[in-house]
Amino acid sequence: MDLTYSDREEAFRREARAWLEANVPREAWPSGDTAEGFELHRRWEKRLFEARWAVVSWPEKYGGREASLVEWLLFEEEYYRAGAPQRIAQNGIFLLAPTLFELGTDEQRDRILPRMAAAEDVWAQGWSEPNAGSDLAGIQSRAVRDEAGGGWRLSGQKAWCTRGAFCDWMFGLFRSDKDAERHRGLTYFLVPLRAKGVTVRPVGRLDGDAGFADVFLEDVFVPDRDVLGRVHDGWTVAMSTASSERGLTLRSPGRFLAAAARLIELARREAARGDVDPTLRDAVVRAWIDAEAYRLYTLQTVGRVARGGTIGPEASVNKVFWSEMDVRLHEVAMRLLGARAELTGSASDAVDGGAWTKGYQFALAGPIYAGTNEIQRNVIAERLLGLPR
C-alpha cells in the first residue's frame, strides 16, 4: 500500500489545477438543462477538448491523455474543486464511450469518439420508456429490419432522456425480436435525434428546467453501422454500460469532496451569524467523513482494477452510497439555512445563489436514476451476498 501520489501524479494534478484556475468561468451560467445554458456549456466542453482535458483517460488519438485511473480521479477532484461547469457531455463520455471501447468497432470509435469528446455531438440516453423503468427488460420500442436500406426502422417512445431536448444523438435499446424472451431480442442502437421521424418533447424536471425529454420515434431509419454490439444482444451491451455508470465513472469522489468542503464553509458562515445546533455540526462532519470514505473506497477499487479485477455488482454498492450521501449532504445544508432554505436563486436573500436548494432537487434524482436504489439493493443482495432471487 502506498497512499502518496507519485511525482508524475502530482505534476498531472498541478497542470490540471493551473489550467482550470486560468480558464474556469468566474460568472454564474444558466443551467446546462436550459436551451441557453446548453449552448454555453457546449462551448465550454469544446474548450476542454482543445486543451485535452475533456476526456483525460482516453487514447490520445481520440483527444485524451491516456491518463491512469488515479490521474482521472485527480482531474475530477480538481475539476469540482475549481467549481467548473457541469459536464453536459457526461452521458456520452462516461456511459456510451466505455461501451464503445469494449464492444464497438474501430469504424464506430473513429467516427464517434472525437466528435463526442469535442461536444460536436452531445449524447442522450434512451433506455426508459413509459412502461419500462426499473423493469428495463419491459422495453416495447421496436426495431424492424429494413433489408433493402441496409439497416433498421425504429418506432416507439423513450422517456426521461436527460437533456434530450438539446442533444444531437441518443443511444438506446429497442426490441428487434418480438418473439424472444424478454432479456433477449433487444438491440443497442445509436440514433440521430435530427433524423426524419424523430419528435422531441421537452419535459420539466422537479426544479422546472427542461432537463428531460420524451423522444418519439416513427419509422426512423438507422443504418447497420449504428448498431452497437451484436444484433439481439443489446441487454449484454447495456449491462456493460450500466456497470460503468454505477461504478467508477458517473459520480467521482471529487464531486462530493467539493460539495462537503462547500458545506463546511457554509457551516462556518452560519456559525458566524449565530449558534449552530450541535446535532447539525455532527451532521456536517458526517457528510465530510462520508465523502472521504467514498474517496478511499474508490481508491481501493482502483487498486483492485489495477490488479486485473473487474467492476461488476460492486458498482451497486457505489451507486447507493453516493446517491444517498448526496441527498443527506444537501439536507444538512437546508437545515443550516433554516428559513432561507426555501428561497430560490432569484430571491435577494438567497444564500449562494440558491445553489443548495437547487442542488437538493438535483440530488433527489440520484436514488432514482441509473437504476433505482431498490433495484441496486436487490443486485447487492443477490449477486454480492448470494441471496436467492
Add this chain to the structure above:
Amino acid sequence: MDFAFTPEQLSFRDSVRALLRRECTPARVRDAWSREDGRVPGLWEALAELGVPGMLAPEVDGGLGMTDLDLVLLLEEHGRFAAPEPVTDTAAVAVPLLREVGGAASERWLRPVAAGAIGVALGLAGAPFVAGADAARLLLLESDGEVHALEHTEVTLEPQPSVDGARRLSRVTWTPSASTRIAAGPVSLRALADARDRAAVGTAAELIGLARQMLDVTVAHAKTRHQFGKPIGSFQAVKHHLADALIAVEMAAPSVYRAAYSLAHAARDRSVHASMAKALASDAAWLTARKALQCHGAIGYAFEGDLHLWMKRTWALATAWGDAASHRARVAATLFAAGGV
C-alpha cells in the same frame, strides 16, 4: 498511489484466520463467558507462537518489526471470531507505547510483553474501565498526561461486569508516584495520543471483522430458514436490510485500512484518520448488529443462539475508546479549526 495489501499481508491474515476458525469457535467463546478470566484456553499461546503480540516490536526486542498496516487485517480477523484475547491492547497499543516511551520501563517490559509472556492492560484517560486488568501482570496507566507502569499487586480492582460476558472490565484504583512514572512531558503526551489513536483504529478493525461475520452468519441463516415456502432471503425486505449492512461495512473498511497506514507512517493527519475510522466502523457494526438480529428473528434473540456473542462484543467495542459521535467531534475540531463552528 496504490491502495492494496501485499500478498504477504494477506497470507499472514489467512494464517490467523485459519487458527481462529479452528481454535475460537462460537462454542469456545461461549465457554469463555463462564471462565474466570473470560479467555479461550491456549489461544493466546497459539497467537504468540505466530508472533502476533510482538508484531510491532523491533526484532532486537524479540518482535517481528512490522507495522500497524501489517497488523490491521489480523485485528479484523480477531473481531470476526469474537476472540476474547487482548490482541489490540497488547499488540496494537501497549507494545508501541512501551517502544515510544523508551528508557528503563521499555528495557524491562517490552520484551516479555511482545513475547506474550506477561499480560498487559491499559487504563488511559477518558476510558473509565480497564479491560483484562484481572489477568494482567502489568498495567499501563495514564495520570495528568504522564504514563505510569504498575504491577497488578500495586492496584486495586473493582470488577464491572460487561454485557459481553467474555469481557472482564474493572475500575482500577491506584496511586501515581515518581517510582511508577515511566514518561512525562511532551514525549508522554505524544505517546499517549498515539496510543489512543492506535486503540481506536485497532478497535475499528475488530468492529469491521465483527460486522463481516454477523453479515455472513445472517446471510447463511436467510438462505436456509424457510417461511411461506421460500427462503426468507428471497424477500426484498430481508435483502434490503442486509444490503444496507454490506454497504456500510464496505464503505467503512477502506478508511480503517487508511488509518492503519497513517499510523504506520506517522502521518501528520493520523489522529483525524483514526477518528474517522472509528466513527465509521462503530456505526457500520452497530447497524449490522441491528440488521442481523432482525433478520435472524427469534433465534437471534435467544441466549442459546450464537448471534449475541458477536452482537454484544459490537456494542462494547463501538463505545470503547470513544463512540462514533465523540470521534466525529474530534474530527470537527480539526475541520472547523479556522472558523470555530
